[in-house]
Amino acid sequence: MSAGRHGPRVVIIGGGVGGLILAQGLHAAGLPVTVYERDKSPRVRTQGYRLRISPDGERAMRECLPPRVLELLLATSNERHGHGLLAFDEQLHPQWAPEFEDPRGPGPDKIDAVDRVTLRRVLLAGLGDVVRFGRRLIRVEENADGVTAHFASGESATGDVLVAADGANSAVRNQLRLAEQPRDLGVRTVFARLPMDGVHRAGLPEGLRGAFSYVIGSDGHHLGLMPMVFREPPSRAAARIWPGLDLPPGDDYYMAVLNVHRDELAMPDSEFFALDGRELAGFATVRMRDWHPGLRGLFGLGDPADTFAVSLRADLPVRPWGTERIVALGDAAHTMPPSGGVGANSAAWDAALLTRLLREVADGGTTLPAAFGRYQDAVTEHATQAVSLSLKIAQWSIRKLDIEVPAAGVEKSAHHSR
């Protein structure tokens, strides 16, 4: 555990977006923190999809990350073109083209979208042995020493507090809150990463090039196409800003997303989720075979290793966790569909808040139970809005969801009165 000044020993389970932002924030403040991540190494993940970064998410990262890590993140972020999206029908007749307000304005130092694999490697910069790979959590236990995490390797680690940052299928959550699982929205999504050059050579119509586009088919299927244009290739940015840091080469790409309702899959979920990347690309191509010729073959242009499927789920309602030593952040606390690009930003928001509160505890300004009570109430309220936003966007673009999108209502934690 990295230690500088006195403070609660923090064990973080999961070195993804939220866990690493929290680790950076606590490490920079000199608080004792260790992250336990199940992946064998940082190089295991190659599925580098695009993450939209909202003003909230950017603010949270600027608050937690040291200046050189931020410089690297900005250099490897998306080169922004335009502020809106273009919507078409499947024959590419324009439908509408909303512009979105962005309170950050058009400035050159805005982080508007990032590549997830690059983000993760950037977030690891400078953390060294704060992050331990190859540690898959199987069980947590509260005891007289604090909280102990037990790993599949047979090792264990004890802290004063444990943060579940282990994502949508959180093992901590499954142990402590098995009955409260996210709800299935009924939508199945195929994601692919398509090389930008290849897509342009294959004849993507000019009007869609470099644009954030939605195509809404008359059959209810929905395609999203989002460009990721690196300001600077990540490996070159690393050589300039952080020599020796291993970042991917980073060729520009489109993230392609095809949403299909499960009633339209023509196969059970068990069969759909057993399809490999090549078969998923084939599935998407068949579904788009009557669409505009410039769209039909898109999924065939991706590397099958980067093509995968997920089901869209959401926590409804978002509920606070009722323990004083274990808290959750990000998807472990509040899963939501990727529509609207809100999940990672919410994880970053949680991490920044938790960093602030744990610093306050370390400085003697508050107690741990009071800090966790405040954390849980604020996260529940913020995440309720975020889930509601992502569901509204899902409903708007995907149309058929298996749930009613509720008006936002917030549950309070057991610590609310403190």
Ligand SMILES: Cc1cc2nc3c(=O)[nH]c(=O)nc-3n(C[C@H](O)[C@H](O)[C@H](O)COP(=O)(O)OP(=O)(O)OC[C@H]3O[C@@H](n4cnc5c(N)ncnc54)[C@H](O)[C@@H]3O)c2cc1C
């Ligand atoms: C294709 C796609 C596109 C998306 N686009 C956007 C977007 O544009 N904007 C946005 O804001 N959000 C987006 N999201 C959502 C976003 O990726 C998640 O909300 C975000 O990654 C959540 O962060 P997290 O830290 O909670 O979890 P994660 O980033 O998933 O990290 C969890 C970590 O925990 C580790 N872990 C899991 N189980 C264990 C265990 N038992 N023991 C130890 N470690 C464990 C995992 O290996 C992982 O590293 C998208 C999601 C997808 C799938």
